[in-house]
Amino acid sequence: MDLESIPGVGEKTARALAELDDPERALRTGDVATIASAPGIPQGRAARIARGAIRREHDDPGGFLATDRAREIYRDLLGLFADRTVTDYAAQRLETFYPSPRRSRIEEVREFAREALERNPDDEILEALRGVEPLESPGDVRVRERCLATTDAERYSEAREAIPELSVEVVEDAQGLAELARGYSTVIAIDESFAGVTVEGDVRVRADALEEPAEIVPERPLAFFARNRDPIAAAVAVHRTAGMETDCDLDALEDALSRLEADGTVAGDDELDRLAIAVDDLDAAVGTAESVANDHLREAIREEDVTIEGSDLLSLVERGAGIDSLLSRELADEYAAAVEAAREHLIEALSLDQGEAEVARRIFGDEPTFPVEREDEPLSRLREELTAAKERRAGRLKRDLAADLADQRGAVRQLVRDALELDVELAVARFADDFGCTMPAFGWDRDDESDTAPPHAGFEIEGGRSPLLDEPRSAIDPVDYDVSGVTLLSGVNSGGKTSTLDLVASVVVLAHMGLPVPADRVRLRRFDALHYHAKTQGTLDAGAFESTVREFATLAERGAGSLVLVDELESITEPGASAKIIAGILEALDENGATAVFVSHLAGEIRETAGFDVAVDGIEAVGLVDGDLEVNRSPVKDHLARSTPELIVEKLATEAGEGVAANGGTVPGDGPPQFYDRLLEKFE
Numbered sequence: 187m188d189l190e191s192i193p194g195v196g197e198k199t200a201r202a203l204a205e206l207d208d209p210e211r212a213l214r215t216g217d218v219a220t221i222a223s224a225p226g227i228p229q230g231r232a233a234r235i236a237r238g239a240i241r242r243e244h245d246d247p248g249g250f251l252a253t254d255r256a257r258e259i260y261r262d263l264l265g266l267f268a269d270r271t272v273t274d275y276a277a278q279r280l281e282t283f284y285p286s287p288r289r290s291r292i293e294e295v296r297e298f299a300r301e302a303l304e305r306n307p308d309d310e311i312l313e314a315l316r317g318v319e320p321l322e323s324p325g326d327v328r329v330r331e332r333c334l335a336t337t338d339a340e341r342y343s344e345a346r347e348a349i350p351e352l353s354v355e356v357v358e359d360a361q362g363l364a365e366l367a368r369g370y371s372t373v374i375a376i377d378e379s380f381a382g383v384t385v386e387g388d389v390r391v392r393a394d395a396l397e398e399p400a401e402i403v404p405e406r407p408l409a410f411f412a413r414n415r416d417p418i419a420a421a422v423a424v425h426r427t428a429g430m431e432t433d434c435d436l437d438a439l440e441d442a443l444s445r446l447e448a449d450g451t452v453a454g455d456d457e458l459d460r461l462a463i464a465v466d467d468l469d470a471a472v473g474t475a476e477s478v479a480n481d482h483l484r485e486a487i488r489e490e491d492v493t494i495e496g497s498d499l500l501s502l503v504e505r506g507a508g509i510d511s512l513l514s515r516e517l518a519d520e521y522a523a524a525v526e527a528a529r530e531h532l533i534e535a536l537s538l539d540q541g542e543a544e545v546a547r548r549i550f551g552d553e554p555t556f557p558v559e560r561e562d563e564p565l566s567r568l569r570e571e572l573t574a575a576k577e578r579r580a581g582r583l584k585r586d587l588a589a590d591l592a593d594q595r596g597a598v599r600q601l602v603r604d605a606l607e608l609d610v611e612l613a614v615a616r617f618a619d620d621f622g623c624t625m626p627a628f629g630w631d632r633d634d635e636s637d638t639a640p641p642h643a644g645f646e647i648e649g650g651r652s653p654l655l656d657e658p659r660s661a662i663d664p665v666d667y668d669v670s671g672v673t674l675l676s677g678v679n680s681g682g683k684t685s686t687l688d689l690v691a692s693v694v695v696l697a698h699m700g701l702p703v704p705a706d707r708v709r710l711r712r713f714d715a716l717h718y719h720a721k722t723q724g725t726l727d728a729g730a731f732e733s734t735v736r737e738f739a740t741l742a743e744r745g746a747g748s749l750v751l752v753d754e755l756e757s758i759t760e761p762g763a764s765a766k767i768i769a770g771i772l773e774a775l776d777e778n779g780a781t782a783v784f785v786s787h788l789a790g791e792i793r794e795t796a797g798f799d800v801a802v803d804g805i806e807a808v809g810l811v812d813g814d815l816e817v818n819r820s821p822v823k824d825h826l827a828r829s830t831p832e833l834i835v836e837k838l839a840t841e842a843g844e845g846v847a848a849n850g851g852t853v854p855g856d857g858p859p860q861f862y863d864r865l866l867e868k869f870e
């Protein structure tokens with residue numbers, strides 16, 4: 187795969203991506219975490235790169251979100267999904283979903299979304315997801331007590347590359363191996379030529395070492411699992427709770443993880459624990475054993491009456507002999523008992539096995555001395571034996587555990603990825619649930635003329651509820667609205683015109699992302715782009731006016747497949763001129779077959795000025811309740827809605843008319859009904 191052909195990926199980024207294990211898989215599946223693990227690529231960038239790869243795959247020219255407001259809507263919607271994720275990964279992964287004009291891309295995500303909608307986001311799963319995060323590399327592992335040995339310079343470089351965790355030493359011959367064995371607990375000779383050589387020390391010949399690194403350095407897979415123990419355990423819990431399928435044997439994996447300490451050592455082995463404690467406590471136990479013997483001996487001496495003949499005493503003094511010979515002569519039994527007590531203490535305190543006990547016994551010699559003292563040679567021998575046994579045991583346990591785990595590495599990576607992906611699916615499921623969503627139906631192509639085909643122009647929304655309205659779902663009136671071609675949307679102030687445009691934009695953006703839409707039913711055509719122009723505040727200055735007109739000129743020329751949503755463009759200039767300009771824009775859009783909704787308070791004027799029969803829909807006030815307008819939020823087709831002032835004058839006229847009927851004259855303070863009638867006539 188030519189990584190540089192991805193939009194937004196230059197030479198340097200391509201090189202960084204190439205360092206990943208399987209960059210193609212990561213890019214294809216939008217695996218932002220893996221992409222972000224490439225050197226120098228932050229998460230936000232990773233999402234952009236993933237989007238670029240998707241665009242390239244679907245030959246997507248990009249630019250669907252053609253205006254600031256369109257981009258803002260997309261961002262707000264993404265935010266609503268992100269609010270419903272548990273892991274940071276899922277929030278980032280959502281960034282790879284974007285509205286595309288390409289059918290293949292939309293259908294790809296629709297497939298994903300359909301599965302997501304089947305998911306049941308129960309609290310237990312969400313709780314289990316809390317501990318899942320992308321797996322990390324364990325960093326550099328160094329093993330100092332083991333080394334590789336070779337006689338060959340080329341093999342040396344290969345070994346350094348294949349097993350960087352160990353030192354690689356060059357030796358001349360078997361003699362060299364023996365020397366190395368003095369400095370390392372284990373030496374692994376990697377040349378075939380050493381086969382059959384016997385050298386003192388733990389020297390093994392493994393010509394296949396470089397092909398079987400997990401056996402030579404079990405620390406490598408163990409470090410990976412130790413580093414990621416918690417997220418893996420959480421992913422296991424997610425799979426169990428959600429009843430997901432996996433290639434992993436979850437019980438075996440859990441069992442293996444429970445044997446692994448956070449530092450990569452093996453836990454829960456009594457024999458290893460015994461040896462480790464014996465090594466650590468050896469000096470202290472020998473010290474105590476000495477005290478045991480000496481206390482014993484002191485006690486015995488104190489209680490003993492020693493009779494010694496004068497000539498013996500003389501000869502002892504003359505020979506300069508110490509108390510020791512006296513001891514051996516007079517207190518041999520007590521001495522033997524004291525030393526035995528010391529030996530027993532040592533063997534018991536360190537729980538030594540028979541072989542070890544034999545060495546331990548020699549630490550306290552049979553030759554009487556006072557005070558009783560350890561012998562250094564057997565002590566260091568015991569220390570060496572215990573340490574070697576401990577390392578052998580630890581090594582074997584590590585190798586066994588590594589063998590159990592190493593093969594599962596791939597499956598475990600997938601296990602964690604699936605758990606993280608579930609979070610993405612659950613966010614979609616929760617969004618759909620919270621906003622009452624359905625999958626929209628697309629009219630893909632103009633030549634798709636089957637009976638059930640949705641409209642080829644425009645959109646139809648039934649029971650739509652804008653997810654961007656700052657109201658609880660129960661307070662939102664469902665809106666029905668369908669448009670094909672170019673339409674004006676009129677309506678009372680605060681009737682919900684802007685919210686209707688937001689709803690249409692949200693539905694269209696979500697549909698083109700391949701995701702469910704917040705409505706009971708939606709049918710729409712595939713659009714190339716969304717141009718949504720928000721309401722401008724106040725009259726534009728000449729420069730801004732000019733650039734706005736220019737923008738529409740481009741749109742009129744190239745916007746054939748676009749959906750154009752415009753909110754009260756009239757404020758770009760004076761009211762009379764605005765109507766003329768908007769009418770001209772509508773004509774151009776109509777001619778090139780765009781779909782457009784222009785919200786305007788000047789709908790009447792624009793319609794009169796336009797050179798074609800522009801449709802006008804209206805959001806109607808159905809009445810005034812306590813001075814507030816009661817509104818039918820669904821635009822009425824082909825209906826110019828009355829404006830708010832008109833409704834208020836109408837209300838005053840009605841009240842004044844009722845006053846006349848009641849008392850035969852005008853109502854004081856309300857003015858003559860004729861006045862309101864005169865005002866009303868102006869609206870006709």
Ligand SMILES: Nc1ncnc2c1ncn2[C@@H]1O[C@H](COP(=O)(O)OP(=O)(O)OP(=O)(O)O)[C@@H](O)[C@H]1O
Pocket residue numbers: 655657661662663664665677678679680681682683684685686819
């Ligand atoms: N479908 C709806 N259900 C419930 N409330 C709604 C709905 N649509 C709009 N509203 C409420 O009406 C308020 C005004 O809506 P909106 O701003 O869309 O009206 P507008 O017609 O664009 O107003 P203006 O004429 O002032 O531009 C919103 O803030 C919202 O509280």
